[in-house]
Every structure is written in structure tokens, then in C-alpha cells.
Amino acid sequence: MLKFACFACDSIHLWQVRSYFVTNIGDLSEQVLTSSMLGGLLGSQSSSTDFGENMLSSVARQAIAQLFTRSESVDVSVRCSPSSKILQGIVDSFQMKGRGLVIKKMFEAAEMEFETDAVSLDMSGLMGGKIRLKQATHAIATVTMTESGINKAFSADLVEKHLRDVTSEEATCMSGGDPVSFRDVQMELLPAQRVKISAKTDLPNKENLPIQLSAEVAVERRRRVVFTNITFEPDGIPEELQDLSEAMIPGFIGVLNKMVDLERFDLDGVSLRVNQLDVKGKNLLFNGYAEIEHFPGM
Numbered sequence: 001m002l003k004f005a006c007f008a009c010d011s012i013h014l015w016q017v018r019s020y021f022v023t024n025i026g027d028l029s030e031q032v033l034t035s036s037m038l039g040g041l042l043g044s045q046s047s048s049t050d051f052g053e054n055m056l057s058s059v060a061r062q063a064i065a066q067l068f069t070r071s072e073s074v075d076v077s078v079r080c081s082p083s084s085k086i087l088q089g090i091v092d093s094f095q096m097k098g099r100g101l102v103i104k105k106m107f108e109a110a111e112m113e114f115e116t117d118a119v120s121l122d123m124s125g126l127m128g129g130k131i132r133l134k135q136a137t138h139a140i141a142t143v144t145m146t147e148s149g150i151n152k153a154f155s156a157d158l159v160e161k162h163l164r165d166v167t168s169e170e171a172t173c174m175s176g177g178d179p180v181s182f183r184d185v186q187m188e189l190l191p192a193q194r195v196k197i198s199a200k201t202d203l204p205n206k207e208n209l210p211i212q213l214s215a216e217v218a219v220e221r222r223r224r225v226v227f228t229n230i231t232f233e234p235d236g237i238p239e240e241l242q243d244l245s246e247a248m249i250p251g252f253i254g255v256l257n258k259m260v261d262l263e264r265f266d267l268d269g270v271s272l273r274v275n276q277l278d279v280k281g282k283n284l285l286f287n288g289y290a291e292i293e294h295f296p297g298m
Contacts, residue, residue, distance in 0.1 A: 053078040056091065059131055064096055067268055072100025089121040089134070106156035108149035110283065114139040114270075114290050133294055141272060141290040147189050147282040154185040162259045171251025174244060175203050182211070182252055189279050193217055196233060197256070201248060210237050213249050222273040222288065225260040227253055269294040 061076040068074070079092045095115040102108055116139040122132040153159055165179040166172070172180055180201055188196040199211045212234070215227035230253055232246045274288035 053080055053083070053086075056080075056086070056094075056131065060094060060096075063131070064098070068098070068101045068103060069105045070100070070102040071098055074098045074101075087123075089123045091119045091121060093117065094119060094139075104158075106158055107153050108145065109143050110146045110149060111144040112142070114141040116292065133292065136291065136293045139290045139292060141286075141288055143272065143286040145284045145286075147187065147284075150187050150189075150284060151185075154187070159259065163255060166251065166255055168251055168254055170254050171248070173251065174247050178204065180248075180251065182255065189282055189284060190214065191279070193277075193279050195227070195279070197227070199252060201252075203244070206241070206244065209241060209245060209248065211245050211248050211252055212237060213253070215253070217277060217279065217284075219274045219277045219286075222275065223261060224257075225277065226257045 056078040057076045060078070061074055064076060065071055065074040075097045077095045079095070080086050080090070081092060085091070093116050096113065098109070098112045100108075100110065101112055116137050119137050120134040122134055124132075160183075163182040163185065165181060167179050172178060180203070182199045182201050185197065185199045190196055193216050194214055195217050196212070196214045198213075201209050201211060203209055212232070214231045214233050216229040218226055218228055220226045230249060232242075232249060234242045234245075237245050269292060271291045271293075272286070272288060273291065274286045276287045278285040278287065
């Protein structure tokens with residue numbers, strides 16, 4: 001009888017802790033609350049695990065979803081075993097999977113995934129319905145962009161401003177020193193880690209000058225996309241303009257290589273670092289890790 005009384009007291013205490021979490025968060029359904037009460041009273045380890053993980057997942061999902069201008073779906077899952085570690089602020093991992101994401105109103109990511117290592121949480125924040133990290137952590141990260149999404153990004157104001165009024169020596173070599181602007185940039189993903197890029201520019205003696213090239217795409221210092229092994233692509237360019245078009249390539253590539261910085265994909269508290277870049281069909285895959293200083297939105 002004594003053992004049973006202790007067991008019942010412990011179970012009721014666990015139910016009270018859970019009820020406090022639900023009251024502060026306010027977003028979990030009545031069904032989850034009811035199952036957690038029964039799980040506490042019955043001492044069910046499975047229900048305890050489900051409650052703690054579902055609670056954290058719900059808070060994290062809402063915080064992360066708010067970081068995107070638009071999203072088709074954002075799923076967050078939390079793994080913690082045994083579940084009692086949650087009450088100590090210890091979680092085995094967070095995993096986020098998002099689809100159809102728009103970042104900063106301009107950049108489309110078809111998919112984004114990351115999964116953290118073990119995370120230590122501030123329990124005072126958790127009791128208030130917020131996820132706060134005791135210390136920075138890392139996560140394996142993958143971002144997928146489609147060819148169409150990349151081309152939409154080239155028309156974003158933040159990108160176009162880097163293509164306007166370029167004054168580098170390479171870019172102005174054929175303009176008599178006047179600033180040059182590049183526009184109508186389009187990229188086609190090719191096999192063997194290569195891309196084809198086209199654009200137009202205006203020179204004092206020639207408007208709508210087409211520029212076409214192919215290049216290998218790579219990552220520099222884990223932060224910047226660069227284009228190397230450049231080849232001029234004359235197909236479709238009138239023969240009398242090919243020399244002029246080819247002469248504009250170094251200046252154009254110089255702008256692109258300084259512009260495509262992965263900082264544009266950073267989220268609140270999350271910075272991306274890319275170890276590998278892969279072209280797969282019409283998708284461009286960034287594989288690396290994320291540095292998480294604080295949980296997004298918290």
C-alpha cells in the first residue's frame with residue numbers, strides 16, 4: 001500500500017507539471033491535455049514521452065513557421081529518451097522539415113531540413129512556453145532550391161541592386177568607364193555540377209547585348225557560391241557581337257561571385273554553413289550544417 005501511495009503521488013505531481021505547461025503554452029488541444037492527465041495518473045511512460053515531445057514540437061513549430069514569409073508545411077519533431085530528461089531540460093535532438101518556403105519575401109527554398117545534436121534547454125523559459133538554449137548548438141542541414149526558384153531570386157530587389165551601376169574595371173572595360181548594369185539574368189542547371197547563365201547589358205554603342213556562359217558551380221569558404229571554369233557560349237548570339245559579348249563575361253562573373261552569399265538564407269539565430277553543393281536534375285542542393293545561437297523566435 002505504501003508503494004502504491006508513493007506511486008500515485010508521483011503520478012499526480014507529474015500531471016500537475018504537465019498541466020502547468022499546457023496552461024502557459026495554450027496551444028495544445030484538449031485531447032492532448034486529457035491523454036496527458038490519464039498518462040500521468042496511470043504512470044504511462046509512453047504517454048509521458050508523447051506529451052513532452054509533442055509540447056516542445058508544438059512550440060518550436062509555431063516559432064519556426066513565423067520566420068518564413070510563406071510556407072507550404074513546417075514540421076518539427078523532438079526526440080527525448082527517457083522522457084524524464086525533458087524535466088531536466090535535456091533533449092536528444094530537434095528535427096525540422098519545411099517545404100515550399102519563402103525566406104525574406106524573396107528567396108524560395110523548395111525544402112529545408114536540419115537536425116540538431118543533443119540540446120540543453122533553459123527550464124525557466126520552458127516553463128513559460130518558450131524554448132531557450134543554454135548554449136549554442138549545431139545541426140546537420142540541407143537546403144534544396146529549384147531552378148525556377150533560383151531565377152526568381154535574380155529578380156529580387158536585394159539581388160538586382162548588386163547588378164546595377166557596376167563600376168569595376170572588368171565590367172566597364174567596354175563602356176568607356178561608365179557604370180554598367182546587368183539584367184534579365186537566367187540560370188539553367190546542367191549535369192556535372194555546371195550551370196548555364198545568360199543576361200543582357202547595355203553599352204554606349206550597343207543596347208541589349210546578350211551574354212551567355214557556362215560554368216562550374218562551387219562553394220567558397222562554406223559561405224559563398226562561386227562560378228569557376230568559365231566557358232563562353234556563343235549559340236544564338238550574332239557573330240558580329242560575339243567578341244563584345246565574351247569581353248563582358250569577366251565583369252559579369254565578378255559581380256555574381258561577390259553576390260551569391262548564403263547569409264541571405266540566415267534565419268533568426270540560425271546561420272548556414274555549406275560543405276557541399278550538388279546539382280541534381282533541376283535542383284540545387286546545399287549540404288552542410290547550421291550554427292544555432294538561439295532557437296528561432298525565442
